[in-house]
Amino acid sequence: MDIELVGLTKRYGDTLAVDAIDLKIRSGSYCCLLGPSGCGKTTTLRMIAGHETVSSGDVVIGPKAVGDLPPAQRGTAMMFQSYALFPHLTCRDNVAFGLKMRGMPKAERLRRAEAMLGLVQMEALAARLPAQLSGGQQQRVALARALVTGPKVLLLDEPLSALDPFLRVRMRTELKRLQTELGITFVHVTHSQEEAMALSDLVVVMNGGRIEQAGDPRTVFERPATAFVARFIGGHNVIALPDRRVAVRADRMRLGAEAGPDAAPARVVAVEYQGSAVHLGLEAPDLGTDAGTPLTAILSDRAYAATPFRLGDLVRVGWQAGEAHRLDA
Amino acid sequence: MTTATERALALPEAPAAGVPAAPGLAAAARRQRRLAYLQAMPLGLVFAAFFVVPLLLTLVVSFWEYNEYEIIPAFTLQNYLDVFDGCAAGADLCTTFRTYLSTLKFCLIGWAATLTIGFTVAYFVAFHVRSAAMQTVLFLICTIPFWTSNVIRMIAWIPLLGRNGLVNDALMSLGLIRRPLDGLLYSDFSVVLAFIHLDTVFMIVPIFNSMMRIDRSLIEAATDAGATPWQTLWNVIVPLSKPGIAIGSIFVLTLIMGDFVTVGVMGGQQIASVGKVIQVQMSYLQFPAAAANAVVLLGAVLLLIVALTRLIDLRREL
Numbered sequence: 001m002d003i004e005l006v007g008l009t010k011r012y013g014d015t016l017a018v019d020a021i022d023l024k025i026r027s028g029s030y031c032c033l034l035g036p037s038g039c040g041k042t043t044t045l046r047m048i049a050g051h052e053t054v055s056s057g058d059v060v061i062g063p064k065a066v067g068d069l070p071p072a073q074r075g076t077a078m079m080f081q082s083y084a085l086f087p088h089l090t091c092r093d094n095v096a097f098g099l100k101m102r103g104m105p106k107a108e109r110l111r112r113a114e115a116m117l118g119l120v121q122m123e124a125l126a127a128r129l130p131a132q133l134s135g136g137q138q139q140r141v142a143l144a145r146a147l148v149t150g151p152k153v154l155l156l157d158e159p160l161s162a163l164d165p166f167l168r169v170r171m172r173t174e175l176k177r178l179q180t181e182l183g184i185t186f187v188h189v190t191h192s193q194e195e196a197m198a199l200s201d202l203v204v205v206m207n208g209g210r211i212e213q214a215g216d217p218r219t220v221f222e223r224p225a226t227a228f229v230a231r232f233i234g235g236h237n238v239i240a241l242p243d244r245r246v247a248v249r250a251d252r253m254r255l256g257a258e259a260g261p262d263a264a265p266a267r268v269v270a271v272e273y274q275g276s277a278v279h280l281g282l283e284a285p286d287l288g289t290d291a292g293t294p295l296t297a298i299l300s301d302r303a304y305a306a307t308p309f310r311l312g313d314l315v316r317v318g319w320q321a322g323e324a325h326r327l328d329a
Numbered sequence: 330m331t332t333a334t335e336r337a338l339a340l341p342e343a344p345a346a347g348v349p350a351a352p353g354l355a356a357a358a359r360r361q362r363r364l365a366y367l368q369a370m371p372l373g374l375v376f377a378a379f380f381v382v383p384l385l386l387t388l389v390v391s392f393w394e395y396n397e398y399e400i401i402p403a404f405t406l407q408n409y410l411d412v413f414d415g416c417a418a419g420a421d422l423c424t425t426f427r428t429y430l431s432t433l434k435f436c437l438i439g440w441a442a443t444l445t446i447g448f449t450v451a452y453f454v455a456f457h458v459r460s461a462a463m464q465t466v467l468f469l470i471c472t473i474p475f476w477t478s479n480v481i482r483m484i485a486w487i488p489l490l491g492r493n494g495l496v497n498d499a500l501m502s503l504g505l506i507r508r509p510l511d512g513l514l515y516s517d518f519s520v521v522l523a524f525i526h527l528d529t530v531f532m533i534v535p536i537f538n539s540m541m542r543i544d545r546s547l548i549e550a551a552t553d554a555g556a557t558p559w560q561t562l563w564n565v566i567v568p569l570s571k572p573g574i575a576i577g578s579i580f581v582l583t584l585i586m587g588d589f590v591t592v593g594v595m596g597g598q599q600i601a602s603v604g605k606v607i608q609v610q611m612s613y614l615q616f617p618a619a620a621a622n623a624v625v626l627l628g629a630v631l632l633l634i635v636a637l638t639r640l641i642d643l644r645r646e647l
């Protein structure tokens with residue numbers, strides 16, 4: 001079901017956690033709320049879920065405004081950051097919990113719980129207690145528990161942050177597979193731009209309780225709306241030119257002979273070998289960056305092999321005219 | 330916790346015979362073991378001096394003979410036979426069984442009441458009071474009755490419940506009763522009331538403690554799964570408060586089982602209880618008889634606790 005946030009606001013006393021955001025998430029899409037900690041992304045998710053009251057504005061899910069409905073009547077289900085599995089219940093009973101609360105007969109609800117555990121490949125461990133499972137297994141059970149009541153919208157609060165990097169990538173793939181199979185809307189809160197890029201149809205970059213940019217990952221990466229987005233997404237240099245601020249992708253920086261007409265002199269201050277590419281840190285007095293952080297240029301390993309720069313080398317740096325992307329603020 | 334953690338916490342075991350271990354390692358393990366025993370020693374000594382030895386003495390004395398003017402260190406089962414005197418006869422219940430029944434009745438009523446009140450208070454403070462400061466304040470208020478002695482707290486009830494006490498006066502002036510109620514003081518009612526007054530806090534503290542350890546996101550998860558507040562209470566909070574309920578129950582049951590002061594003061598010295606029997610025998614210097622009664626009482630309390638731990642695996646839940 002479509003989700004629409006209309007002027008959604010959350011105030012805690014005098015502080016604004018979420019500042020009148022408007023957003024439309026199409027039915028069946030994978031949406032990531034992305035931002036640094038304290039940007040209001042989790043609060044937004046909890047307001048959609050109904051675990052946080054709305055100060056003003058409203059949440060519309062499908063045809064109806066749900067701003068003051070309890071969570072269970074919204075057609076949403078939430079997967080909590082710490083998974084929040086009931087420690088005194090087996091996996092099977094954990095998954096069947098929502099059905100039990102709805103008064104479904106025991107045999108039927110256990111059958112459905114088993115089926116749902118099968119969907120996340122956990123049927124073999126159905127009789128275990130949560131404490132006897134690894135983090136990844138607990139997460140699968142939490143996922144099954146959230147999905148068992150047939151929600152139209154699944155809300156995930158940093159679901160991958162507790163996993164080790166290897167497992168994180170695997171679970172990421174799995175989440176995407178499940179979302180495609182079930183065809184329901186996923187709203188996923190994360191502070192990892194990599195996760196957001198890999199998963200989402202719609203990336204919503206938030207900062208200070210506001211939405212900085214919402215769009216598909218490619219748009220956000222290629223045309224970041226603000227300096228904040230360009231920096232948070234990574235891979236960009238935010239450069240203050242005399243008349244405007246622009247973002248230039250680090251891999252589109254041109255060095256030496258190819259630098260082009262706008263080239264400026266720079267000194268190499270860092271060389272980081274990364275395997276398929278080499279990251280160069282450049283200090284260019286004419287190209288102002290915020291807080292004087294060095295520019296980054298990413299060269300392919302071949303390009304670097306052809307012209308191996310060293311620390312302290314002086315080099316001309318520039319970019320093709322079309323690569324500079326103008327920023328709003 | 331689980332046995333796995335216990336094993337992890339346990340001392341490294343000495344290498345089994347036949348398994349050659351580096352001599353240095355074995356010596357180190359032995360030293361560590363000795364050190365561990367040494368560390369446990371102070372508590373062990375206190376425990377031995379003030380718990381194990383008196384208990385053994387009681388057990389020994391319970392088999393001694395006595396007459397009107399002396400206690401004779403000899404082995405006899407007569408004290409135990411006296412405790413259960415006439416119990417095999419049938420027909421009417423013997424004194425001991427009647428006394429135990431009366432004490433058990435107080436136990437059951439007191440336990441049910443303290444559990445209901447204790448759980449409700451703990452639930453309110455743990456889940457409905459939002460600020461941590463307020464929780465601490467309310468929790469401290471619960472302990473205020475402990476600032477005065479048990480006996481004073483009991484005596485304080487007398488001007489309230491007496492024949493011409495505040496309660497009777499108030500009820501009469503409201504026109505609810507014509508004659509003062511006699512059953513308010515020196516009755517089963519006043520004994521139970523005092524037990525509840527004195528012991529509820531022993532229920533509140535462990536249950537509150539259990540409740541504070543419940544992850545708040547579990548409550549949200551239950552709500553998210555469509556549970557009503559009552560369903561959350563029964564399906565999540567009560568099962569997860571079980572360790573606290575069990576510990577509180579053990580406190581309250583053992584306190585009431587062994588009590589003689591409350592039953593004496595609030596029962597006007599007219600109500601029998603096991604503790605009272607022992608106290609009376611002590612005052613007549615019939616130590617062996619009192620010791621035998623104490624051992625039987627200890628057995629009864631242990632049975633109660635075993636039954637409780639059967640219901641809840643405390644070691645697993647803690």
